[in-house]
Amino acid sequence: MTLEKDNRSPLSASHQIERLRAEQFSHIARHTPGVMLANICNATVFMAASWDRPYRIAALCWGALVIAIASFVFLRRKTRRTSTYRPAASSSRRGVYRAVGYAAALGSCWGALPLLFLDQASVGGKLLIACLCSGMLGGGAFVLASIPPAAAAFSGPIALGSFAALLASGDRDYLLTTIVLAVYSAVLMRAVWNYAEGLERRVKTQVEAESKASERLARLHASGLHALGGMASGLAHEIAQPLAAASAYVETSKRLLREPTSEALPLVERNLQGASEQIGHVGDIVDRLRHFLLEGKPSSSLVHLRSLIEEACRANRRALENANVRVHLRLEATKDAVQADRVQITQVLANLLRNAIDAMEGVSDRSIMIACVNEDDWVRVDVADSGAGVDEGVRESLFEPFMTTKPKGMGVGLAMSRSIVEAHGGRIWMEPNAKAGSTFSFVLPCDRCAEASITT
Known part of the structure; x- marks a missing residue:
């Protein structure tokens, strides 16, 4: 046989x-x-x-x-x-x-x-x-x-x-x-x-x-590493800014101390104070990560979604330029303050933005519309692309782990994004556009509602 x-x-x-x-x-x-x-x-x-x-x-x-x-x-x-x-x-x-x-x-x-x-x-x-x-x-x-x-x-x-x-x-x-x-x-x-x-x-x-x-089991292990890597990437981006500012303060102080004058000493003191604050901000970021790893819950603080959207666009500017994608922002929410983990929500926005870029591969007219609007006590964010759209057969399982339509995708990004959004008391979903492409949307409770959600 x-x-x-x-x-x-x-x-x-x-x-x-x-x-x-x-x-x-x-x-x-x-x-x-x-x-x-x-x-x-x-x-x-x-x-x-x-x-x-x-x-x-x-x-x-x-x-x-x-x-x-x-x-x-x-x-x-x-x-x-x-x-x-x-x-x-x-x-x-x-x-x-x-x-x-x-x-x-x-x-x-x-x-x-x-x-x-x-x-x-x-x-x-x-x-x-x-x-x-x-x-x-x-x-x-x-x-x-x-x-x-x-x-x-x-x-x-x-x-x-x-x-x-x-x-x-x-x-x-x-x-x-x-x-x-x-x-x-x-x-x-x-x-x-x-x-x-x-x-x-x-x-x-x-x-x-x-x-x-x-x-x-191997994919679960890899997905955990992938999620940790995504979080590390967001943390690295957020830590880089205060460290760069602290470095600039210190360099300015060094230049002032080469030719010390009575006017320069207060500037040196102010610069060193600024560097100390920025380094303290780095410590806060690390503490937030440690809290998340130990408690398994997001470390929340008051953040504005409009600023996170702009930050995600800046962080992905090179990818957008390389893919020849135009981004249109429609940030109309008057109440966009939410209690959330800044790094994790930025990671969700970055995931949706990169998915939108990938979805428009092979499409001549490439554009992304990112909207931030209020809906009662919620803040809604829409990321709409002009790509080929998502097949109807995979829409139901799009946010499931390991579900991917990309040849080299792991199928972890959207699943991780759903986990993050739901951990913040929100919801994420996808809808096909009327003409072409898809819109990925998520809502988070406004500041007052978010405090109540996290407390419970």
Whole structure:
């Protein structure tokens, strides 16, 4: 039985083959001791029945051969079971060859039984030979069903030997028995192949399920790193501004101190105070991140969405210019103050802005409209693009983790944006535009509503 090649991954295909081999040998190993004992017992029974027959010497030799082979297989199995040795993956093929070889040796012995003794046996002896051959034919096929070549190597000689002995007799009843035996053998071998195919499908399904579970864990890990990287990117942008301001204050103070005057000293003091404030602002940002990592909740402060939108556009100016995208701002909200984590909301805006840029790839007229308006006690932000839009089939799962329409996308940005917005008591969604493109929108509660939402 050959395992189908897995086109997804050579490692996965190799793992499937190893698992299939393990299942095949596990099935055989469970029944090997019993079957070998059955071989020994059946051979002993035939030798005892042939003790007073003219062919007893031949029967004793035949029985001794069967007992020797069965004992060897039984003891080898016993030794391998108690040994600490574990065969490598490369030895699995040799294991199949050994199984086929042992099966062919025993099958040939039982196939020779009717050829050697059927004509000379009494009526009772013929009945015994028929019972022994049919029992070994069915039992061997059952035990070796997981490896069809081994089953065929064992049962095939028994069936062929029985056919030849029955046909050689020339008896009409034996001819009918041959037909029955042929049908029985065909059904039996078909059952062997069905079992082997079912085992292969089951192993393949198990390996694929385990592989998908592993991939999902890896993607979850990667998504966590991706989200942390996005947050780190926003933090780096926010930290860079106060550090740059602090550096400018210090550089100005150094220049003033090179030529100290009475007028310069107050300026130096004021600059150093400004640098101290900016460095303190960096400390506040780091404390906010530490609070989020420990508490799992956003560190809120009063921010204005219009200023965050302008900041996100400035941060992505180079990407907008490289993509030849025009941005139109319609910032009409009169109450745009919200209680929110500045870095996280900026990250949401940056994600939506980058998605809009990507959505317009291949479109000649590229423009983005960003609106900020009031709706009762909410502030609504719309990011509308003029791209190709989103297929209807993926709209329902657009904000689910790992859902992406980009060839190299991870499907984490929108899922992370939804988590951030919902953690701030808001909601995010997508709607198709009337003409072309899509609009991604989110709402956050105004200052008064946000305080109530975070308190609860």
